Amino acid sequence: MASKPGLLTDWPWQKLGNLKYLVLAPWVVHSVYSFVTKDERDRDITNLLIFPILLWRLLHNQLWISLARYHTAKSKHRIVDKSIEFEQVDRERNWDDQIILNGLLYYIGFMYLPGTSRMPIWRWKGLVLTTLLHMGPVEFLYYWFHRALHHHFLYSRYHSHHHSSIVTEPITAVIHPFAEHIGYFLLFSIPLLSILFTRTASVVVFAGYVTYIDFMNCMGHCNFELVPKWVFNIFPFLKYLMYTPSFHSLHHTQFRTNYSLFMPFYDYIYGTMDKSTDKLYEDSLKGRKETPDVVHLMHPTTLQSFYHLPPAIASLASEPYSSRWYLSMFWPIPYEFMLLTWIFGSTFTVERNVFDKLKMQTWAIPRFSFHYSSPSQKDAINSVIERAVLEAENEGVKVLSLGLLNQGEQFNGNGEIYVQKHPNLKIRIVDGSSLTVAVVLHSIPKGTKEVLLRGNISKVVCAIAKNLCQRGIQVSVVGKDNFEKLMLRIPTELWTNLLLSTSYTQKVWLVGDGELSEKEQAGAAEGTHFIPWSQFPPKKKVRKDCIYYSTPAMIIPKALQNVYSCENWLPRRVMSAWRVAGIVHALEGWDAHECGDTMFDMEKIWLASLRHGFLPMQGQGHPLI
Structure with a gap:
């Protein structure tokens, strides 16, 4: 929102939320109905093409979003090295509003304006006229309109909303x-109305x-330099006809320079070209090599x-993950992307964070x-x-934390197989088990005398059970096989506090594997605490009482940026214990792996996490039971 919002600030369909696309529905239905019901000789495909053009614009913008986010996380050609929050x-989540607005005006215009019906596929005269009108009136009027928007009256009421984004x-x-x-x-209608x-x-x-307007708009705001220098070496005059991302980035950091739309020659004419434009372009194109200190593999x-x-x-x-029905219709896209990344690269970078001087990246396995x-x-x-471990090793990464199923005990021995195959690794592999156990233990309500433990046996489960039994807490285990496996992995003197579950009367359930059935939840006592120890939450939460x-997770400190x-x-600004463990490992400078059967002192890593600003979530934080 602008600092002093003016008239017509809000969009007319703002209160509709995600239903705002319904404002286009009558027009789309009308165009399809008219095309289908008319005789073949009377059909006009022009009006029918408006909706596909709108869909193309949505896809085009989305492709730019994905490209820019990937490059600003991985690329060395980042222009403004600050954080997005x-x-x-x-x-910026209402970026599609302008496409809806344009769609409505296109439908109205194509219904009433002359020259829109039965529009031919191609006319070269229209291309020439559109090019000339854009270079002349559109660029000229935009330049002065843009300068006017930077006058304090209009800026405070309108344009400051756009400039709230420095990065x-x-x-x-x-x-x-x-x-x-x-x-x-x-303004942009001048060429279109003229050719009509x-x-x-x-x-x-x-x-x-x-498409040209969308392309240049997205390119100018993508925050990484992608225009190669050879373009301007071969065609020197292009520097006046085509801006670069670094050119427009300066406008967002300096505010009073580089006002031009897409063609900088008006800034040259009127003396508003930023003097550092060429240097920033050169520096951004050259880039800066950045090695992350911590990589989280998910x-x-x-x-x-x-x-x-x-x-x-x-x-x-930007929201916690939840299933959405409409995404099921696009199931081929994840598969196609997975196959492409599998063919051309082993992992892909999805995020970059900064914690004081500590640089972090998140890499994803395409499975x-x-x-x-x-x-x-x-x-x-x-x-x-x-391969991801070795790539991180070659880049000089200090710590690699294994998230989700990348560190399963039955899968790779909690990451131990990589250390065994490469015993001279300088990078430290962290499975996060010790902090996970600490978070679970600090989540158990104070005064608890007995807990119900369900889920497959792992080193995390064994450590939780051992700590609880040592403190005199009765641990009831679901399943005879799990009970027997657990008995083999904790000291015999603690067996007196370990029981095979015969009922679900306990008020604290420690659950794993993401499989807490509705029937099991229905059998729990009122007020039961369901505390997951695994990476995955229960699939359904059926009890309101x-x-x-x-x-297991912790709230991250404010100093951790670009989140x-x-x-x-x-939830927002909350990280899993497995991810936090890798960060704390690097901050403390611990020179040991945490994988296989190895675990750190749980209270030590818990206190270290608190010391670095990580906070317990609701229900955590009391003294260790």
Whole structure:
């Protein structure tokens, strides 16, 4: 929102939320109905093409979002090296409003304006006229309109909303109040209306001009330099006809320079070209090599979780993961992306964070949870994880933490197989088990005398059970096999506090594996605390009279920046214990692996986490039981 919002700031359909696309429905239905019901000789495909053009614009912008987020996380050609936070994501989540507005005006215009019906596919005269009108009136008027928007009266009421984003993303280009978009639409309509009135319009020119505007807008706000220097060496005059991302980035940091739309020659003419433009372009193109200190290795969980990754759909990534029915229709996309990344690269970077001087990246294995449960995939996935470890080793990464199923005990021995194969690794592999146990223990309500433990036996489960038994807490285990396995892995003197469960009367349940059935939950006593110890939460929460805890996680400190997405199903600015463990490991400078059967002192890593600003979530933080 602008600092002093003016008239027509809000969009007319703002209160509709995600239902705002319904405002286009009558027009789309009418265009389809008219095309289907008319005789073949009377059909006009032009009006029918408006909706596909709008869909193309949505896809085009989304591709730019994904490209920019990937490059700003991985690329050395980043221009502004500052952070993006949730506030910016929330402010920019309505980027598609301008496409809806344009769609409505296109439908109205194509219904009433002359020259729109039966528009031919191509006319070269329309291309020439559109090019000349854009270079002349559009660029000239935009330059002065833009300068006017920087006058304190208009800036405070309208344009300051756009400039709230210092670190721009492609969609920042269209984040303006409603009134400002009306002005832009009138401006960009000059070439389109001209070719309509002169009968030189064509579908290709119309769609091409709109795509050109979207392309240049997104490119100018993508925050990484991608225009190669050889372009300007071969065609020197292009520096006056085509701006670069670094050119427009200066406008967002300096505010009073580089006002031009896409063609900088008006800034040259009127003396508003920033003097550091060429240097910033050269520096951004040269780039700066950055080695992360910590890498967190994760993977998508379900097919829909692919859209939750930071480079995917920004609004979804900024919220805790939940299934959405409409995403099921696009199931081929995650598979296709997975296959491409599998062919051309072992992992891909999804996020970059900074904690004081500590640099962190999150890498993703291009496989989903169901692949990890397939015996035929085990060796292939372990091979990819191993390559990721060696890649991080070669880059000089200090710590690599294994998230989700990348560190399963039955899968790779909690990461131990990589240390065994490469005993001289300088990078430290962390499975996060000690902090996970500490978080679970600190989540158990004070005064608890007995707990119910369910789930497959692992070193985390054994450590939890051992600590509870040592403190005189009765641990009831679900399943005879699990009970017998657990007895073999804890000291015999603690067996007196270990029982085979015969009832579900305990008020504290420690659950794992994400499989807490509705029947089991129904059998729990009122007020039962369900505390997960695994990476995955219960699939369904059916009891309103019980308390459900998050998977082991901690609230991150304010100093940890560039956080604009949620980690799986966790709330904003909350990280899993496995991820936090890797960060704390690097901050403390611990020179040991935490994998296989190795575990650190749980209270030591818990206190270290608190000392570095990580905070317990609700229900945690009391003295260790």
